[in-house]
Amino acid sequence: MTTSHPDRAAARTKTIMQATLALAQEVGYAKLSIEAVAARAGVGKHTIYRRWPSKGLLFLDSLLSLNEPVFDYPDTGDIVADLRRQICTVVDLLANPPWGPLYQALVGEAQHDPAVAAGLNERFIRPQTDKTIVRLRAAQEQGQVSSDMDLDLVMATLSGPLYFRLLITQEPLTHNYVDRVLEALFAGMSPRL
Amino acid sequence: MTTSHPDRAAARTKTIMQATLALAQEVGYAKLSIEAVAARAGVGKHTIYRRWPSKGLLFLDSLLSLNEPVFDYPDTGDIVADLRRQICTVVDLLANPPWGPLYQALVGEAQHDPAVAAGLNERFIRPQTDKTIVRLRAAQEQGQVSSDMDLDLVMATLSGPLYFRLLITQEPLTHNYVDRVLEALFAGMSPRL
Missing domain, CATH: 1.10.357.10 (Tetracycline Repressor, domain 2)
Structure with a gap:
């Protein structure tokens, strides 16, 4: 079974957002870092930075x-x-x-x-x-x-x-x-x- | 002319608060540091920390x-x-x-x-x-x-x-x-x- 590129991108986005929310709840927003989100989501941090230039914008997206x-x-x-x-x-x-x-x-x-x-x-x-x-x-x-x-x-x-x-x-x-x-x-x- | 201790303390407090407000206006709150306030006010940073444990509390006092x-x-x-x-x-x-x-x-x-x-x-x-x-x-x-x-x-x-x-x-x-x-x-x- 192959997954089309848009589906893979959507799944990765969902994984990143879930990791953001899980970590934010565990450590609090102040201690949240894009590095930790990347590690939890199993992606490179540049994958996150390409789409979200700051943790505030990543968190906003994840929450909403x-x-x-x-x-x-x-x-x-x-x-x-x-x-x-x-x-x-x-x-x-x-x-x-x-x-x-x-x-x-x-x-x-x-x-x-x-x-x-x-x-x-x-x-x-x-x-x-x-x-x-x-x-x-x-x-x-x-x-x-x-x-x-x-x-x-x-x-x-x-x-x-x-x-x-x-x-x-x-x-x-x-x-x-x-x-x-x-x-x-x-x-x-x-x-x- | 001698200055009594309470007067000196009050004058120093005023100097620190004025330095805080001047610096906050110059560099913005995010870049304000207690070190810079101490330098501007001509006091040691421990003089500030003894009274104000964080820059937020120092700024609150200064503003109000x-x-x-x-x-x-x-x-x-x-x-x-x-x-x-x-x-x-x-x-x-x-x-x-x-x-x-x-x-x-x-x-x-x-x-x-x-x-x-x-x-x-x-x-x-x-x-x-x-x-x-x-x-x-x-x-x-x-x-x-x-x-x-x-x-x-x-x-x-x-x-x-x-x-x-x-x-x-x-x-x-x-x-x-x-x-x-x-x-x-x-x-x-x-x-x-």
Whole structure:
């Protein structure tokens, strides 16, 4: 049986990404090295460097490739329930061990490496923002959210409080916290009439 | 003229912090080293290490010591105007050059170094949170914000969208953005009745 070149390349990519994630979980992101990934994956380090110029970009690819499918929005017709379910899915994955510390380290790396920041935005934040806007525009049309709501801002207001807790106060991100954030954002700070 | 020991220590601390900030602006946080700070300040590096066990903690101290006074909340009786003025003051300082890249690097460091994260929270985030809650509780009592508003969450909802832009999308933080965030948070996402 022969394997075609694209299949072999895909299998090697998968092996490298699995080695990256396994090692990152074992030693932590700070101690992860492309040399160690190459050794674990059984490839030369130049094979990795040809495709990923930095460990930040390799790790970004590894993290996102395995998990993109879970980030689709449900649409049950109840915007609060759907936001809650989608945000809790993301939070369960990205804010808890084993992913939590790794995603946090990736965002930390994005503060020092503009290529990682750009990749994080292009690969993960921008697509999530687009999906969020599509889901919220539908909710606006159904009268479930205010027609005045600034759709361009909504990813920042929805995700910002989660990132604040993940990156700044570094307290645990719980479903209860997601509930409280959604309640606060839907109610608004203005006095009730 | 003789100088008492506490005065000499305070002067030396000031010299070290000024050297830290000057060097950080010249070479960037990533290339900052305690050795270079010691040389610039004219002290031995052990003098620095005795007080600051890492460059992250030295930089945190240097950044915050010089700027704590500006973060007090005004109280003109108009909560939206006061929030706007206070947030714009912080944004002008922390999100623009020369501080912006340095503060961003500090938060990046906090993702890898728990002592920096703890120091950032104790020295800057917690006191700001306390001041924000005091100011908003007064506004609640004056009927300017909803009595249902979750005061424990308000720092996350107010600051989160700013940190999201600073750390994740890395777009410029402008006064217009602050205005839009405040407008969105006060109005809420629920449909207007």
